[in-house]
Amino acid sequence: MMVLQSFIDGLLIGGVYATISVGLSLAFGVMRIINWAQGELLMISMYIAYAIFMALGVDPYLVMVLTAVIMFGVGYLLQNSIISNLLARETAREPISVLLFTSGLGMFLSNGVLAVIGANPLSVITQYSGKMIVIGNLYFSLPRVISFFIAVVVTILLYFFIQRSEMGRAIRATSQNRQVATLMGINQKKIYNIAFAISIALVGMSGGLLLPYYTVSYSIGTTFSFKAFVVVVLGGKGSILGALIGGLIVGVIERVGALFFSETVAQMFVFLIFIIVLLFKPNGLLGEKDLQ
Amino acid sequence: MLKIDNIVVNYGNFEALHGISLEIGDGEIVALLGGNGAGKTTTINSVSGMTHVVSGDIIYNGQSIKDMPSFDRVKQGIIQVPEGRKLFPSMTVYENLLVGSYLPETRKHREENLEMCYEIFPKLKERRNQLAGSLSGGEQQMCAISRALMSCPKLLMLDEPSLGLAPVVVDMIFDTIVRINKLGVTILLVEQNVLATLDIANRGYVIEVGNNVMNGSAEELLNNDDMRKAYLGI
Numbered sequence: 001m002m003v004l005q006s007f008i009d010g011l012l013i014g015g016v017y018a019t020i021s022v023g024l025s026l027a028f029g030v031m032r033i034i035n036w037a038q039g040e041l042l043m044i045s046m047y048i049a050y051a052i053f054m055a056l057g058v059d060p061y062l063v064m065v066l067t068a069v070i071m072f073g074v075g076y077l078l079q080n081s082i083i084s085n086l087l088a089r090e091t092a093r094e095p096i097s098v099l100l101f102t103s104g105l106g107m108f109l110s111n112g113v114l115a116v117i118g119a120n121p122l123s124v125i126t127q128y129s130g131k132m133i134v135i136g137n138l139y140f141s142l143p144r145v146i147s148f149f150i151a152v153v154v155t156i157l158l159y160f161f162i163q164r165s166e167m168g169r170a171i172r173a174t175s176q177n178r179q180v181a182t183l184m185g186i187n188q189k190k191i192y193n194i195a196f197a198i199s200i201a202l203v204g205m206s207g208g209l210l211l212p213y214y215t216v217s218y219s220i221g222t223t224f225s226f227k228a229f230v231v232v233v234l235g236g237k238g239s240i241l242g243a244l245i246g247g248l249i250v251g252v253i254e255r256v257g258a259l260f261f262s263e264t265v266a267q268m269f270v271f272l273i274f275i276i277v278l279l280f281k282p283n284g285l286l287g288e289k290d291l292q
Numbered sequence: 293m294l295k296i297d298n299i300v301v302n303y304g305n306f307e308a309l310h311g312i313s314l315e316i317g318d319g320e321i322v323a324l325l326g327g328n329g330a331g332k333t334t335t336i337n338s339v340s341g342m343t344h345v346v347s348g349d350i351i352y353n354g355q356s357i358k359d360m361p362s363f364d365r366v367k368q369g370i371i372q373v374p375e376g377r378k379l380f381p382s383m384t385v386y387e388n389l390l391v392g393s394y395l396p397e398t399r400k401h402r403e404e405n406l407e408m409c410y411e412i413f414p415k416l417k418e419r420r421n422q423l424a425g426s427l428s429g430g431e432q433q434m435c436a437i438s439r440a441l442m443s444c445p446k447l448l449m450l451d452e453p454s455l456g457l458a459p460v461v462v463d464m465i466f467d468t469i470v471r472i473n474k475l476g477v478t479i480l481l482v483e484q485n486v487l488a489t490l491d492i493a494n495r496g497y498v499i500e501v502g503n504n505v506m507n508g509s510a511e512e513l514l515n516n517d518d519m520r521k522a523y524l525g526i
Contacts, residue, residue, distance in 0.1 A: 049515075051379055084476040166390075166394065166399075169383070169387060169390055169391050169394070170391065172380070173380050173383070173385065173391045173394075176380040176381060176382055176383070177378055177380060179342060179374075179378075180374060180378045180380070181380075181391070182340075182342070182362050182363055183340060183362070183366065183371070183372050183374060184366065184391050184392055184394050184395075185363045185366030185367060185394055185398075185441065185443065186363060186394055187361070187363045188363075215406075225367075228451070254361070
């Protein structure tokens with residue numbers, strides 16, 4: 001029973017890992033950008049969600065939508081004004097300068113928050129906090145269940161958007177061959193702007209989902225960045241459904257592992273699986289070469 | 293329709309084109325011939341906007357397009373079939389064709405264009421749900437040409453469509469090019485296959501290491517002694 005409880009708890013938190021990672025995977029799949037600031041942008045999203053919740057006092061899931069919209073704009077601006085200029089100067093397919101930029105941005109954001117807001121962790125109590133769903137002997141925290149379902153639904157919607165929509169096809173075409181995509185009349189910069197904005201909007205959404213049950217502080221970014229990287233490599237770089245499955249796997253390993261060992265040891269298992277996958281299936285579980 | 297006026301293109305410190313000029317009239321098939329490294333691809337990439345033109349000008353329908361972004365040139369009907377087909381390998385044939393009609397203007401004609409492509413290349417209809425990366429060379433070329441047709445071309449530039457294909461497939465592709473031309477599409481055909489190309493072209497230009505060396509009607513070029521020695525080995 002305990003194992004089942006932990007297993008499902010793992011799936012529930014894994015859903016949020018998935019949405020953070022899907023964004024990372026999308027940016028990598030389309031632009032070959034490794035965004036080291038993904039976790040810090042999540043941390044910023046949680047502060048934004050916190051501020052909106054405190055100021056407006058509206059339903060936390062409305063706050064989530066607002067945060068996602070704001071972060072969409074942040075992502076768009078970051079790519080349109082900074083990253084695109086760095087990319088224009090890069091000739092390599094996997095741009096190093098952007099990697100350096102995002103890792104610098106991550107440090108700037110976490111230290112900026114430390115300097116301006118301070119080190120005190122913040123958390124909110126919402127109308128969902130502490131509510132439980134009881135099934136037999138199993139107890140599930142309501143905000144976690146909600147966040148799981150929103151995360152899974154949004155990830156699947158994104159998958160269909162990328163597969164079926166006109167814009168999604170243009171995004172995939174650009175990821176497979178950006179020069180040739182241009183020959184089809186596709187504006188590469190616009191596609192990059194949108195892909196990166198979606199990537200960061202997903203982070204904003206994840207911040208909103210975490211707010212009702214997770215304590216935010218300036219330093220949580222790196223934890224989530226590392227987890228997101230493990231998830232992306234596990235699921236397959238550029239694979240949206242892979243990131244979803246990878247997220248769920250990492251969540252389950254963490255929770256079930258923590259049942260038998262300490263939380264820290266459970267983290268070690270996550271990285272152990274990570275190394276094993278890298279050794280035997282370097283493209284990840286659902287990984288192919290291109291965005292899918 | 294198109295006038296390339298003395299264009300110079302650099303790759304880093306290396307000057308690839310030293311001043312290429314070329315003119316194409318409405319409805320013509322014009323051949324651009326030359327060996328490897330002559331600058332043929334660079335020339336049509338300049339027309340597509342994929343390379344930066346240092347000096348000279350490119351006039352399309354009376355308007356300079358030298359500084360127009362490449363995706364806007366597609367809107368004007370300047371379409372390129374790149375060398376080596378360059379399909380989107382992880383997409384199906386059908387999806388490749390849909391990407392060809394990505395622009396809203398061409399999306400309106402999607403159904404009719406799709407039917408036309410399937411009519412010209414019935415093979416593609418059979419293979420429409422297959423991944424483009426799994427097609428044979430000839431089928432890939434058919435798909436690449438169809439993808440270009442989906443973009444409603446006015447000027448269609450084909451970069452070595454015969455490359456790596458069996459002779460019988462080459463014949464079929466060249467017949468198709470004539471057929472597309474008869475639909476009112478102006479063609480700029482970049483080729484190393486001189487005989488087959490001059491067989492269907494009205495006129496031709498020969499370039500060598502980034503310079504114009506010769507031009508004339510297909511017949512003149514075929515009967516030119518230098519031309520016969522250099523490219524036909526006779």
